[in-house]
Amino acid sequence: MLFSSIGFLYYFLPITLILYFILPAPGGSPRFRNLFLLLASLVFYAWGEPGYVFLMIAQCGSAWLLGLCIDRYRERAKALMMVSVFLSLSGLLFFKYADFFIQNLNRLTGGGIALLRVALPIGISFYSFQIISYTLDLYHNRIAVQRNFFDFSAYVALFPQLIAGPIVRYADIARDLSRRSHSIAKFSLGVRRFILGLAKKILLANVLAELVDIYKQSAAKSLLFTWIYLLAYSLHIYFDFSGYSDMAIGLGHMLGFSFLENFNYPYLADSITDFWRRWHMSLSSWFRDYVYIPLGGNRVSEGRFVFNLMLVWSLTGFWHGADWNFMLWGLYFGVLLLIEKHFLRQIMEKAPRFLRHVYVLLLLCLSWTIFDGGSLEETRQTIGRMFGPGSDGFTDPAAFYYLRSYLVPLLIGFIGCTTLPKQLTSKLMETKVFTFLEPLSLFLLLLLSTAFIVDGSFNPFIYFRF
């Protein structure tokens, strides 16, 4: 189920909120509410993946049982941890990567092994990582074991973050699972985040996705049109994904949970290193804590450090999709981070801030050509069009037409990437009129987003495919 669908907004959510708050919390224990959230989350998941809901339950069951065993049999904890991680990864590897490996094996050997063509369970990349983080944290004694299967499953399947993140670690919500508070202030905070996320997704990301789609379907792709596409895609992917994260965090607040932030104005970064501290933070910190640091991080020999970095970034790329494009995308960032660390750091510190931003944005545009390219050949063609007129020239009438047509959404997008709206809101918050202005603005944004949903059909979330 999509957050930005009528089914979710005007059927699932009101029913879920009513039932959730009707349920008692005896002695402040949210046990009944956790159980209800688990059931609601399973319905939410089954709405899009009726068959795979049992796979998720099975993965929860095995990880929970093995977690109990790790806690009980500490002398065999390492083996048990490895079994649990293997089981979680095997689901991911089978459903997401099996065909990729078969294809490449066939290509290498000239063999004809038939592809499995199994559908990818939605959100498997996210909930598998959540399960692994629980297992590893438990193994390293960083968290206490969860003895209640329903509470553990509620953590894994919690519908706000189930299918597109953020990747929530058990340590971050363990306290909320056992005892959490609800307040009007927290609910209001959740409402604000949810509606702003919805508006980002519906009013900006989806509108810009139309422009991206138009470019891809266009026969003529001039240099100007290619840059318009890249700007639109850069904004689209940011508002699509951060909008989803905002909605997830907002829903979490409404239900009494506090999820960590996933984005922090990534396009304001002044280096690629800085960008990855601001973009999809739950994923980059996951790889840092569960892969990079266990490998030794940067406290190793130079050669090993380079190996660690490239491995982590190729895995980060590969996490996004079973394709060479994604692997290349990850390695691209690995190389850039290496260059920044060894060669560019001192130069960049002296460079004007404006130039540093241009450098980051240019490299990010290049990265999106790899990310959004259906194939390496398509990526090569797009990069060619970025820097040369090619057969379609510098400009074409369609480029000017669509630039004019999408200028306002693009400008809103540019401004939305900066801290300007936040600064403006902070100033307004000091005024009395904000007491009524904020609820009114949220109401209008909700209605406007609803209008776009009712009249539109273009609604996919990019990160659902991961």
Next chain:
Amino acid sequence: MDPTQTEKPLLRDYLNSLVFIATIGLLFALNLIVKPPAILVSERRPPAVLPPITVRSIRSGSFMKGFEAYAADHFVFREAFRSVRAATVFGPFLQSDKNGLYFGDAGIGEFKPVDPLAARQTAEKIKKVADTAPDCRVFYSLVPDKSIYAGKYLPGLDLEAVEALLADVLADFTYISLSDCLDAGSYYPSDLHWDQARIAGVVDRLGEAMGVTHDLRAFRPMLAGAFHGVYAGQIALPVAWDQMIYEELPGLQARRLNDSTLLYEACPVYDLERFAGPDPYDLFLQGPQAIVELLNPSVSGGELYLFRDSYGSSLAPLLAGAYSKVTLIDLRYIDLRVLDQFLTIRPGSDLLFLYSSQILNNPSVLRV
């Protein structure tokens, strides 16, 4: 510690929460209570039906998919919400079009680029049909897309490229260009079709190319009434009413192939009952029909076979003034393989293939 746990709620926190709960709660309740319309008038279609809840439909996911379509179609104040979106797109967002629909010099239009591959496949299908009548004179033409006349800033259809593409496949036949016979005023502002009262230039051009003299003086213009075309509903904003005028030729008769009885039956050339229906353009020769024959007893000899889409319905009566019989064949509704069971193309007749860009882009709809 979570700051929201200790903060005293402000008035705006109460209002934010109230606004959200009230909006989703009220719309949820109204969606359950309010009876949906039997037909979505502006979109000219019935709303999606709630799929049956069965184990099979849930396991396959078809219930969930069907429910989303049902929920969107049955949403309360659907028309008002659609208008809000359209007003935002053309208003604050200053966008030139909404999903390809725009307000241009020719009224509301739609930009649909022609897919070269699809156009070539359509041309190959036309050739296959034309090759079944080797003893006839074969002509083909394109209904110029309204977007060609839309205005200076819109990337209109690249007619020259499409013509070149068709000429490559249909080199054995005669192409008749119509683009300079029309202008922005030749189309209904709220519809995709051309206005029968404003296509005399097309009739003349076809006659000139096919060696036939058309005299339109015998036709009498009649007012059918005011209507909103298909784009008016799609664009979801208030638009002016269009006037539909039809050109009546005394003595002209029509008959159509009844797709139930598979027998020919008499029908009106202009059906005012259809004008009052969901698609007023069906006034012309009863709208979608596999085969329609126009018989003009005042002319002896000369037959025309018009392979057409909906544009042909309004053009054919004007051509019928110069032929004893005009047969309209819509290959979207009859398969070429069974065509000879219902009509025989007389040697020496004229064949005219006249299609719009919609057919060029969708060769699969032609049952050839």
